[in-house]
Amino acid sequence: SLELCPLSCSGFDLKECLQSAEFISSSDGNFKILEDGSVYTTSAVSLSSEKKTFTILLKDIQKEVQKKIHVSLTQKTRHARDTVLKRTKRRWGPIPSVMLENSLGPFPLQIQQVQSDTAQNYTIYYSASGPGIDQDPKGLFYIERETGNIFATRAVDREQYPSFQIICFATTPDGYSPEVPLVHTIRIEDDNDNAPYFTQDLFEFSVPENSKPGVIVGKMTAEDRDEPYTLHTTLKYRIVAQNPPVTPAFSLHGDTGVVSVLLPQLDRELVPSYTLLVEVRDMAGQPFGLCTTGTAVIRIEDTNDNAPSFKQTQYETRVEENRVNVEILRVSVVDLDEPGSPGSGAVYEIIRGNDDRSFEITTDKNTNEGILCVVKGLDYESAKQRILVIAVNNEAPYMLAPHSQQLSQSTSSVTVNVLDVDEGPVFKPCQLRLDVKECEEIGTSIGRYVAEDPETGNSEGISYRIPPGQCNWISIDENSGEVRTIKVLDRDVAEMRQGQCDISVLAIDRSTGTIQVFIQPGNKNYPRIAKTEYIICRDRKPICLTAQDSDESPYSTPFVYHITDRSLASMWKITRHNDNSVYLSPKDDIPFGIYNIPVSVTDNGGKVGENHITVNLCDCVTPTECNGKTRLLSGGNVTLGVWAILAMILGSLLLLLILITICGCCGSGVMHRHVTDDCANHNLIISNTEAPGEEVMDHNIIPLQNTNDQGGYGIKTGDQQTFEMVKGRGHTLESVKGGGHQTLGSVKEGGGQPMMDTCRYSYSEWHNFTHPRLGEKVHLCRQDEEQKHSEDYLLSYNYEGKGSLAGSVGCCSDQHEEEALDFLDQLEPKFRTLAETCVKR
Template sequence: MICIFIYACDACKTVTFHVPSQLDAGKFVGRVNLEECLQSPDRIRSSDADFRVSEDGSVYTASAVLFSSAKRHFTISLSNAQEHGDQKIQVLLEHQTQALQPSHPEEKVLRRAKRRWAPIPCSMMENSLGPFPMFLQQIESDTSQTYSIYYSISGPGVDKAPLNLFYVERNTGNLFCTGPVDREQYDSFELVAFAATPDGYHPEFPLPLKIKIEDENDNYPIFTNSTYIFTVAEHSRVGATVGQVCATDNDEPGSLHTLLKYSIVQQLPAAPTLFFMNPTTGMITTTTSQLDREVLDKYQLNIKVQDMNGQHFGLQTTATCVIYIEDVNDHLPTFTRSSYVAFVEENTVDVEILRVSVEDKDLINTANWRAVYTILSGNENGHFKIVTDPKTNEGVLCVVKPLNYEERQQLTLQICVANEAPYYRETTSRSAVSTATVTVNVKNQDEGPECVPPVQTVRIKENAPVNTRSSGYKAYNPDTKGSSGIRYKKINDPKGWITVDENTGSITTFRNLDREAESIRNGLYNVTILATDEVGRTCTGTLGIVLEDVNDNGPVILRKTAVICKPTMSSTEIVAFDPDDPANGPPFTFSLEEDSDRDARRAWGLTTINDTAARLYNQNDAPFGPYTVRVRVTDRHGLSSVTPLTVMVCDCITEDDCSLRGLARTGAGDFRLGKWAILAILLGIALLFCILFTLVCGATGAARKPKPLPDDLTQQNLIVSNTEAPGEDKVYSTNGFTHTVGGAGTGARGTMGPGLIHGGQETIEMVKGHQTLDSCRGPGQHHVLEACGPGRVEVDTCRGAHSEWRSFTQPRLGEVRFPEPPARPPIPPQLPT
């Protein structure tokens, strides 16, 4: 026994424990009153890893401890996070070398006492009937002979759930139980017994006290399922696994109460016995290899499980096990007849001519039952096929390629049948496969004419003379292999070029044949011919007339307009096309026509790019405008044609940007005004009338009140303006004499009549006073402007008026800027007609 002395237990002071020289792991060392040092500590730590401290202050060894010296100490740290408290208790361990001191100081004799403080085995039967409280045992310390000892216990069943199930008498140490216990809920209780003197001294270690609850066989074994369903293949070997059953028992494991035994109580049908159940594992296996689904496809077993290793007084439970026999392909399909006869008319296809049936005992609508038919021989030319009807499992023999009575009147087929699934035995001889013979008789059919081949061709030169005769289309009678009695008729002649001889099928040209005609592709012209025999049966064929090319078309330039954008380019590419066959086409020769405009011949030149294209280039710096150049293109055989080519020389970046601003050259020195040019002229005329009207009105006012004119009369010119309204910087004087538009300097303003243009701004001054503008009195006369001050200004407006006006306005008309018209779409190539 280990004796422990506690010399001090004051709050937060050193606590001394006397211990033996060696302590095992988990041994109780002593108890420290933690609450006197810190109330409700939420964290307790030991500075020595060999010792641990529980919440009630009990100190235990965490591992085996061997004292190498007489003393050892460590610190217990207490902390409370809410109260921010932190305390420490010093624990001193001293190696015990003396016997216990007696409780009375006057007794000086040292004696060794006998000790009986050790775990005592204790148990009780579950579901005990009492009476309660029921005495279990007495715990007693040998120190009770020397000290007055009080006993107490703690742990589950005392101060932990279930509460108050056990208690101990304080003075005697008698342990009692207050009620029955279910072992399946609590199989044991781990209690701790304490022995203390009235003054709190613990002369003994706390005693671990385990109370074991003895098991009673009060639980039936229970199957995991009330009904088990298993499947096993028919013809399985002996000992093949069918399935396994399992049961559980809540009684004490490892005892007879949970030692289970399985058995088969009954098999339905009873005989013969086919299954065996292992009594220990519950595994069900086969006892024979004669399971046959075709005989019986389901068995039922009534099974039992019993504890106490199957003894008659053990508790037992039953369940049901259903075993299904799984089908395997152990029966081959067999034909119901060994031979069949079928009939089919010649020239028929995709028709059913025969159905054959088989017998199979395997499970219906499974791969073991579904039949697969095969033609073994007699179908070398592929006239037949045999398929399976999925509903009836019959074999359906069909004709997929027409038969010819004249070639063969009877055929013999050999067919066989098997299942989709392989036979359950690995090796099966070919003789075991069921076969049958099918005799197919071909019926003769009165056939109509045959258009063979369906497409026939003849060759005729294009532009051949009308009434040119050629061989045509031929149909045949399959019975006679001749064409006697067959009539021909055309049913589609797109251009009406030919006629067909009714008796012979030959053709005669009705019009000139043109290989380059529209809808003729690759020189082939198709005519559909209908052939009819004497009884009205028909066939249809196609006669392809191959039109042999004749060099009857000269090459032409499809694009009649070319654009040269200066200064980015000085030439343009022209491409020629010849509708004739390539043998009568490229390479082409390009040249300028002799009757071209002389200026054009001097200005333009040609260089060859490839067989079908040439480059037209400008030999000198031709001004902007349109030019007509006639280009002759000649094919390899000398046939040529002339194409008038319009070349537009423009100030542009791309061809789509080319615009002559309304001017297009139309002939020898003639010009045609564009819509924008006409609009500009109309606006100029309107502006001119407004100026003249203002001038006349101003002259009338000037006669009444003369006003001197400025000296810069020479700048009085009328020009076209695109300004439709005054800008924001227009200024009007309040006296009505001066109106200025724009920001031009006043020193450069016009001084006469309607206005003057300065840098794109318009300045108009209205002169009020005694100005007079006399009308022209004849050629050579002058208009006279009367000024307010001395002197007068004369403007010669009649002599040379037209020439001066033209010379002034013509250069400035080019300065007029109007919105550019939308870009013209590219000119599509013109195909020859």
């Protein structure tokens, strides 16, 4: 046989056999199987001529599944440098390496070296695998192939990776492994880089008031992510502040964070809660340790350490005899304990003066008051006054506070005065309800109310009346007790309380009862439309009519609307919107105008209200465009006012007069006047504008007047002298003085009659006459700072050198031959229309 050193067998892919294997073992202790499937010898193995076999067992403990792998070994001889060396002590198992968390380097940083003694016999190459090398976080460590030095490439966070276990391999160049793979641990040494923190943002505790010192209130816990069981995670607690800042009420255990009572007397009535600011620091509380603060709120629970006491020690009240189940008094107490808690809830009792059980006292849970009632009728003749003594306790038992004295039970006395009542006839029932509708006729019988003599059981000999000063709408018959109305009832008047009128009825022996007359709603109001004026534009959008009725149901809505005028009903339509409103819209073919539409509204009780709606159907886009100029239409016909008709008549007469004047003027002019070519040069254009506009209405320019009504413009001078344009046949322009005016005016021929003008003056005559005067006037009126008139203020129209080809088309021009009007074909449409109007046909 051949003695072998520990050897490595071929590996197995164990995952293919059993992927969920949790336990791997060998049937032969001389062989070891790693997780990656590698098989190694643990000691020297001697193989005989027979094959060496063993079994690998794979187990899944949870699923209770196991599988076996049978391994057969064969002999293999190997010569090491042709000599067999004795093994010496190995250095293949170094102590675990340590690397400081958050190390600053420099990197790469050597942290350990592994060496195998087999390097004395073989050429050894080192390699490694595992977390930090070829597993996440990859590339954190590497090992030098020839030296076995292990290096770190960057800093490590211990809280994320506290340690690494890597597998180191020592192999020869041909792949032989003279060493069993080494599992090497690299531990990350902790750095105090995490401050402690509280496990809750706010700790809330409660403790009963008057608790003894040492009673545990609660525990504040904090944690630290640094390495456990080191100074980095050794925490110390302390109270930094207390609110309110009175005598310290609680203590805090520095190591455990337990809060306990310190103050010997906690009084909820003085301080209902405390707020503690607590600090936790690592490094066992040393000043250089990291710290954090947290908050704890401690609420003081109430205990019944305050006894209730009456606000008054004496009360006095009264009650009529024979009254039963009536409240006669309310008493109240003062209790400093928490309101609404059993420690402040009052429990009342009558401890004296109620031997016959005529009285009873209960507690009002809302107000904590005691309600004293009479449960059995009292007799005035037996006792005119009763004196009671009442006491008060709490729902919870009283707890004596430390250093306080026992309090006695609080009591109060109540004096009850019994009032004498005439025990004559009694009304049955003592309160009678009668329902009557408002607006009933006067004298309507609404019921009967009678009293009985308790001794005889009948109403004989009893008369009735209503004492003065009460509701004066109702009367009662003195003998029969029949109730009637003496006025029209109205439930809306101030004397009626929500339609109710209470009346006391008195019998002759002073027995009294009460009648409650409830006035039911009636149909006394007419429905009416609140808004009656509207504007509808050209889009003819409907308007909404809404009626109002002050009556209550069933005499109000739903309303029924109707147009009472037939002609308007055919022009307008009503569409229902809801119970109290409708839409009113015009039909498409009605003209614009103002319409007065009568609309009747009928309520649910049949009462009809007449309304008149004024609608301005206006040719507008928005209602604001309408200025009340639309005609008023009624019944579909146009109705005009007196002034409108008069204006139309006067306008027609004026138009007729103008037409007659124009026709007469044009006719005579055509028949008796002859227009030369030179006259036509100036008839169409007499100024630089088509019509005198605002630009010529200067206070220095006035309209010129001449004898033939052909207007022009002159310049008004400072001495009121006027230059007028005149035309004269065969005359030259000359100055004629008259009437205080200097005019270039009409020249009279024979007998002072005005001469008929046949032509305007020539341009040169006009220019020579007006230009100096215009220049002088402009110079005087419009001077600038340099005493020069503006150059562009006066612009003269240049004369073209000859007259216009067209003759005059004025209505007063002479025209003997129509053949000379060919120039009209070259005029614009407006002038052509004017010319055609003035030509004789």
